[in-house]
Amino acid sequence: MKDVDNVTITIYRYTAGLENKPGYETYKVPVKGKMTILQALQYIYEEIDPTLGFRQYCCGVQYCNSCRMLVDGHPVHTCIKVIEKEEYTLEPLKGYEIIKDLIVDWDKKIG
Amino acid sequence: MVYNYESLTTDVLVIGGGGAGARAALEASRWGAKVILAGKGPVGKSGLTPTANGGYQTPFMAEDSPELYCADQLRLGCGLNDERLLKVLSEESLSCLKELEGMGAGISWQPSHFEPTLSHPRSVMIPGKVMMQVLRKSIRSERGITLAEGWLVTRLLVNEGKVWGASVFDLKRGQFILVKCPAIILATGGLGELYSNSANSPLGIPTGSVGEGCWLAAQAGCELVDMEMIQLAVVPVRPEIISGLRHLPWGPFFNSMGQEFITPGEGPYSPLAARQVAAEITEGRGPVYIDLTDKTYRSFARHPAAKVRDKTLYRLALTPFQGRIEVAVSSLFSMGGVRINEQCETSVAGLFAAGEVSGNVHGARRTAGNAFPEIMVFGRRAGKYAALFAQENTPEKDNRKASEFGVETERIKRLIASESEGDAVSPVYIKHAIQNVMDQYVHVVRDEGGLSRAENILRTMEEDFLPRLGVTGGLVAMNLSLMEAIAVPGMFKVARMIVASARARRESRGAHYREDYPQEGPVAQHTRLLWKDECPIVDMVPVERLKAV
Ligand SMILES: Cc1cc2nc3c(=O)[nH]c(=O)nc-3n(C[C@H](O)[C@H](O)[C@H](O)COP(=O)(O)OP(=O)(O)OC[C@H]3O[C@@H](n4cnc5c(N)ncnc54)[C@H](O)[C@@H]3O)c2cc1C
Ligand code: FES
Numbered sequence: 001m002k003d004v005d006n007v008t009i010t011i012y013r014y015t016a017g018l019e020n021k022p023g024y025e026t027y028k029v030p031v032k033g034k035m036t037i038l039q040a041l042q043y044i045y046e047e048i049d050p051t052l053g054f055r056q057y058c059c060g061v062q063y064c065n066s067c068r069m070l071v072d073g074h075p076v077h078t079c080i081k082v083i084e085k086e087e088y089t090l091e092p093l094k095g096y097e098i099i100k101d102l103i104v105d106w107d108k109k110i111g
Numbered sequence: 112m113v114y115n116y117e118s119l120t121t122d123v124l125v126i127g128g129g130g131a132g133a134r135a136a137l138e139a140s141r142w143g144a145k146v147i148l149a150g151k152g153p154v155g156k157s158g159l160t161p162t163a164n165g166g167y168q169t170p171f172m173a174e175d176s177p178e179l180y181c182a183d184q185l186r187l188g189c190g191l192n193d194e195r196l197l198k199v200l201s202e203e204s205l206s207c208l209k210e211l212e213g214m215g216a217g218i219s220w221q222p223s224h225f226e227p228t229l230s231h232p233r234s235v236m237i238p239g240k241v242m243m244q245v246l247r248k249s250i251r252s253e254r255g256i257t258l259a260e261g262w263l264v265t266r267l268l269v270n271e272g273k274v275w276g277a278s279v280f281d282l283k284r285g286q287f288i289l290v291k292c293p294a295i296i297l298a299t300g301g302l303g304e305l306y307s308n309s310a311n312s313p314l315g316i317p318t319g320s321v322g323e324g325c326w327l328a329a330q331a332g333c334e335l336v337d338m339e340m341i342q343l344a345v346v347p348v349r350p351e352i353i354s355g356l357r358h359l360p361w362g363p364f365f366n367s368m369g370q371e372f373i374t375p376g377e378g379p380y381s382p383l384a385a386r387q388v389a390a391e392i393t394e395g396r397g398p399v400y401i402d403l404t405d406k407t408y409r410s411f412a413r414h415p416a417a418k419v420r421d422k423t424l425y426r427l428a429l430t431p432f433q434g435r436i437e438v439a440v441s442s443l444f445s446m447g448g449v450r451i452n453e454q455c456e457t458s459v460a461g462l463f464a465a466g467e468v469s470g471n472v473h474g475a476r477r478t479a480g481n482a483f484p485e486i487m488v489f490g491r492r493a494g495k496y497a498a499l500f501a502q503e504n505t506p507e508k509d510n511r512k513a514s515e516f517g518v519e520t521e522r523i524k525r526l527i528a529s530e531s532e533g534d535a536v537s538p539v540y541i542k543h544a545i546q547n548v549m550d551q552y553v554h555v556v557r558d559e560g561g562l563s564r565a566e567n568i569l570r571t572m573e574e575d576f577l578p579r580l581g582v583t584g585g586l587v588a589m590n591l592s593l594m595e596a597i598a599v600p601g602m603f604k605v606a607r608m609i610v611a612s613a614r615a616r617r618e619s620r621g622a623h624y625r626e627d628y629p630q631e632g633p634v635a636q637h638t639r640l641l642w643k644d645e646c647p648i649v650d651m652v653p654v655e656r657l658k659a660v
Contacts, residue, residue: 015587015588016588017285017587017588018587032351033349033350033351033352034350034351034352034427034429035351035352036314036352038314038316039314039315039316039351039352042315042316042317045539045591046539050537050539050583050584050591050592051583051584051590051592052591053588053589053590053591054591055152055153056316056317056318056319056591057152057153057156057157057158057316057317057318057319058162058312058313058314058316058317058318059156059161059162059239059240059313060162060313060314060316061161061162061240063156063161063240063243063244064153064156064157064161064240065156066152066153066156066157079313079314079316082352082427099283099588099589100587100588100589100590103588103589105283106153106260107260
């Protein structure tokens with residue numbers, strides 16, 4: 001497995017209820033040792049952009065699904081997904097209404 | 112900007128969707144109550160319960176007994192546990208566990224010995240996630256329960272010593288809700304995130320365990336006890352990816368000079384071991400490592416909590432069996448909290464509490480695997496007694512007392528209006544500042560000098576920062592920064608409550624070690640706290656003994 005120093009993460013941005021068009025924003029995160037995608041999101045929220053929406057609550061054991069999202073198009077538990085390359089694209093899970101950015105409403109299935 | 116607000120009525124409002132809240136909601140519904148189960152995170156999928164390993168103490172082996180169990184807890188709790196609560200716990204933990212098994216939970220009944228000094232091994236295994244899965248399923252089949260996910264309860268509404276409702280901010284819709292109800296159950300969990308290094312934030316990701324329940328209760332005029340009793344335990348910290356991992360076997364510890372230093376016989380939850388690790392680090396002999404490299408991965412991997420994360424770790428050669436792991440002392444559990452009786456009543460009529468937010472069950476030290484029986488036994492009791500209370504007391508009909516709700520909505524509207532510009536400070540910054548104070552002065556070793564400093568710094572920061580607290584993003588759904596900003600004033604208050612209680616306890620007992628008062632006092636007494644005129648007021652009160660009945 002490759003160690004990387006920095007990772008560039010492109011994130012889907014959209015806020016329900018606001019008249020904004022969905023778009024993407026890109027962030028650069030320094031990688032300290034082994035780091036999960038969820039840890040990188042927490043870093044972005046704390047250090048770069050406090051408006052980022054993702055579910056923080058972390059069981060860390062692939063149970064709660066809070067952290068589940070599309071990583072490069074595939075559904076992944078980001079609490080256990082270790083950063084192994086220099087670029088990722090994160091999007092909300094498909095099939096649910098989006099509340100904000102990477103957060104979907106599990107009560108509202110669509111499609 | 113238009114602020115919508117809606118008003119709802121129910122019999123019982125349960126605040127907190129962890130184990131205690133889920134069990135309470137289920138029971139209240141079974142006793143005929145109309146229940147709203149509200150959680151700021153997804154119900155049954157947030158809080159500490161799903162992160163936990165799954166040790167569940169119950170005295171079920173032939174040679175064991177409820178009496179032996181109580182004697183063990185009281186000895187390790189340094190006499191600070193209320194005995195009537197212990198008795199209930201000892202007698203009902205098994206039936207609660209069997210109920211979970213009946214709901215479909217797989218339990219591994221081979222008892223383990225996580226605490227080397229207990230008289231009997233009595234921790235069976237039910238992983239937190241399994242507990243929550245079966246509870247959530249049962250709740251879904253219960254008609255009387257409305258699940259309210261993303262509801263942040265910001266204030267309890269009280270009139271003449273009796274609750275009549277709560278103010279809620281719906282994080283999903285960005286909307287205020289006034290819930291009117293005769294009975295409320297607080298099941299909001301712990302406060303470990305008042306420290307920077309916390310097993311309450313696995314991988315450094317917050318679970319939201321910032322002690323909101325203690326502040327909600329204190330603000331409502333409720334009694335709290337033993338707030339200074341915080342379990343700070345030895346936990347892996349590096350590599351960061353395993354920080355907070357709790358299911359390690361106990362092994363030899365080495366300082367940077369390669370010396371082993373822990374007193375033999377102490378286990379992973381021992382306050383003495385925690386102080387010894389902390390001393391190595393503060394006295395310059397860190398970092399400290401646990402060396403488990405001679406233990407096999409296979410025995411570790413059988414641990415239910417290990418199954419998922421550790422497959423990833425193994426691949427990265429980062430399990431504790433593939434290399435030494437750096438450890439430090441981090442917050443794990445809050446023994447103190449809201450004072451309850453056997454019916455889970457608090458000192459405020461209509462307000463009930465269960466789980467980690469409650470205060471007088473574990474005394475000066477929680478033993479491993481003793482929180483799970485607590486959340487089930489007292490969750491069940493809180494549900495029953497709150498439902499019965501609601502039958503006798505109807506919800507408030509008129510809106511005349513809604514002024515507290517108005518004050519609360521105004522407070523949050525002001526926060527929303529504040530943009531983080533100019534000299535504004537962000538909630539994340541403030542949270543870290545509070546954590547620094549707690550790390551430095553209110554950790555495993557305390558003294559009057561440090562505690563009074565902590566008090567002064569907290570008050571100064573509170574006065575300086577709170578008026579400048581700035582939220583980015585405004586009133587939008589799931590605004591994390593807003594959610595943290597709503598919690599920050601309460602974090603200050605809870606930190607001050609811990610400091611005031613730690614100052615009042617002029618002795619060392621269990622988790623609370625005072626360098627200036629290293630001896631245990633002659634009589635075990637609770638520190639009792641009430642919040643009055645913007646200040647914590649603490650006095651010492653007796654612990655309830657069974658013999659006095
Ligand atoms: C890493 C770790 C391992 C552990 N292992 C064990 C073990 O093996 N055995 C054992 O017995 N104990 C263990 N414990 C302790 C145990 O997990 C907890 O004490 C217990 O799960 C707490 O349950 P609870 O229901 O009281 O609170 P939680 O499960 O923390 O639930 C609290 C709930 O309240 C919600 N909430 C909080 N504030 C608000 C608010 N203002 N408005 C709305 N909702 C709110 C949260 O979102 C959450 O849903 C462990 C703890 C940790 C951290
Ligand atoms: S945080 Fe729960 S599954 Fe990832």
